[in-house]
Amino acid sequence: MKKNKKIKGLSIHIMPYSEIRELTITERVKKILSLILGNRVVILQGRLRPEEEIRLIEDTMAMVDHIKTFKGIELAVVDASRDEEGFFLKMRRGIARGLTGESNSLTVIGPASVVKEIKKDPSKIEVFFG
Amino acid sequence: MMKFLSRFFGIFRKRSNLKIGFYGPPNAGKTSLANLLCMDWTGEEIGSVSEVPHETRKVQFKEKVEIEHKGKKMVLKIVDTPGIATKIDYEDFLEFGIAKQDAKKRAKEATQGIIEAIKWLDDMDAVVIVLDSAENPYSQVNLTIIGNLLARKIPVLVVANKIDLRKANVKKIEVAFPEYPVVGISAKKATNMNEFYDALFKLTKKV
Numbered sequence: 001m002k003k004n005k006k007i008k009g010l011s012i013h014i015m016p017y018s019e020i021r022e023l024t025i026t027e028r029v030k031k032i033l034s035l036i037l038g039n040r041v042v043i044l045q046g047r048l049r050p051e052e053e054i055r056l057i058e059d060t061m062a063m064v065d066h067i068k069t070f071k072g073i074e075l076a077v078v079d080a081s082r083d084e085e086g087f088f089l090k091m092r093r094g095i096a097r098g099l100t101g102e103s104n105s106l107t108v109i110g111p112a113s114v115v116k117e118i119k120k121d122p123s124k125i126e127v128f129f130g
Numbered sequence: 131m132m133k134f135l136s137r138f139f140g141i142f143r144k145r146s147n148l149k150i151g152f153y154g155p156p157n158a159g160k161t162s163l164a165n166l167l168c169m170d171w172t173g174e175e176i177g178s179v180s181e182v183p184h185e186t187r188k189v190q191f192k193e194k195v196e197i198e199h200k201g202k203k204m205v206l207k208i209v210d211t212p213g214i215a216t217k218i219d220y221e222d223f224l225e226f227g228i229a230k231q232d233a234k235k236r237a238k239e240a241t242q243g244i245i246e247a248i249k250w251l252d253d254m255d256a257v258v259i260v261l262d263s264a265e266n267p268y269s270q271v272n273l274t275i276i277g278n279l280l281a282r283k284i285p286v287l288v289v290a291n292k293i294d295l296r297k298a299n300v301k302k303i304e305v306a307f308p309e310y311p312v313v314g315i316s317a318k319k320a321t322n323m324n325e326f327y328d329a330l331f332k333l334t335k336k337v
Contacts, residue, residue, distance in 0.1 A: 050277030057216055057274065058248050061241040064218050072217025075270045112217035120268045 010114070010129065011039065017046040025049075029056050032109060033063065036073055041110035041127075047077045048107060056109075074115040078125045079105045147194065148334055149207045151254040153247070155271050156183040156213030159291040160260045161190075162317035164210040168192045176210050182226045184240035186212045189250055199327040204334055211250060212243030214271050251278060255337045256285040258330070263290035263314060264297040267306040276307065285336035287329050290314040293321060 013035050020028045029052065035042050048056065053075070060073050108118060108127060116130035152160040165175045177190045192208045218240050223233035257279055261267055279286050288307050290300040293314045300314035313329045315322040 050274060050281045053270075053274040054248055054251070054278050057214065057271075058245055060216060061218070061244045065238060065241040071219045072215070075216050075274075077270060077273070112219065118270075119266070120270065121266075 010041065013040045013042045015042055015044045017044070020044075025052050025055055028052060029059050032056065033059060036109060036111050037063070037067070037070065039111055039114055041108065041115060044107040044109065046107070047079075047105040069113075071112040073109055074112055074118045074127075075107070075109050076118040076120045076125055076127075077105055077107045078120070146205050147207055148204070148255040148337055149209055149253060150330075150334075151209045151211060151250065151257045152260055153211055153251075153257050153275055154213060154260040155262070155265075155269065156215055157181075158213065158260045158262045158265075159317045160213065161186050161210050163258070163260055163289065163291065163315070164192075164208055166317050166320060166323070167197070167208060168195060171195050171197050176208060182223060182228065182236075184213060184215075184218070184223075184236060184243070186210060187236070187239040187243035188212065189243075189246050197327070197330075199331060202331055204331065206334075209250065209254065211247035212240065214244050214247055214275060215240075216271060218244075251284075252282065254284055256287070256333050258287050258289055258333070259310075260289045260291050261303055262292050263300050263303060264292055264295045267303045272306075276310075285333055286310050287333040288312045289326065291317055294319050 015032075015035075020031060023031065028048070032042055032044075033056070056073075056075070063070050064072050108115075108125065110118075110127070114129060115127060117128040119126040119128070152164050154160050159179075161177045161179050165177070165179065168174055168176045172192060172195055174192070176192050177186055179185060189212070190210045195206045195208050197204055197206060218237045220230075220233040220237035223236050224230065228236065259272070259275060259279075261272065276286065288303060288310045290298070290303040290312055292298055293300060294316040298314070300312065303314075304312045311329050311332065313322065313326050315326050
């Protein structure tokens with residue numbers, strides 16, 4: 001049976017893209033994960049590149065494997081720009097740019113112990129804490 | 131001349147044993163579909179299936195799967211991968227009646243399986259993304275996998291599995307991924323497999 005834990009305090013870290021612009025992929029993922037391990041929900045201006053997102057999942061799994069209390073992350077990207085374009089054009093534009101921090105996206109990343117679920121639709125995002 | 135011959139035979143060799151990866155979130159039916167293919171063409175299954183998530187915790191493959199469809203033949207290496215997720219909690223497995231120690235072991239193996247699946251991405255010639263058509267297709271894991279395949283220029287076929295379920299919605303998956311071919315199937319009931327094989331042959335032509 002799962003225990004119902006109440007959230008005692010919720011800490012949100014708003015991260016402007018400039019905070020990670022000069023960092024390498026390893027440093028970016030490390031910085032985000034260190035905040036997550038501190039039980040903070042990170043709201044990043046912009047979005048990570050696909051290879052950074054997959055690296056974030058990879059490193060998250062390595063940490064779940066090594067840190068007993070860490071269960072992983074919840075992750076979602078919302079793109080407010082030109083919704084009618086669809087996922088592919090947005091993704092292609094992102095890849096073509098190389099860096100995607102300049103986009104109108106927002107990335108929400110939180111520890112799975114704090115963020116129970118992020119429900120995403122193309123036009124909206126719902127974050128459930130628990 | 132040697133360079134030309136080497137390139138020619140290189141292409142031939144590659145096309146005759148293409149590596150097709152089965153990727154997707156946990157419990158979408160990757161192994162069920164891979165089993166169906168392997169049983170049909172080799173008489174052997176590739177792995178076990180279960181209602182408990184993360185049943186596949188190691189990359190498993192079947193070499194030289196020779197498929198014949200509508201007079202055409204191809205030989206594939208089928209690579210079935212563990213479902214990719216962003217969180218693993220051993221307590222989720224307890225709800226399926228698994229003992230605590232076994233649940234912890236399963237969780238540990240599942241995390242390692244996800245890492246292994248990600249490492250295999252670069253090795254694929256083409257990928258079949260298997261999604262549960264009764265679930266929301268916009269999860270970030272799905273988008274991250276597809277984004278990585280797009281960036282690596284790996285051809286993709288999206289399979290909307292479990293169309294036998296009442297909540298199945300293939301249209302929603304087609305709307306979510308309009309630039310990829312989407313085939314609705316039920317691996318459990320072997321429904322729409324002709325359409326799947328049509329799409330699989332088209333996919334390998336893109337390699």
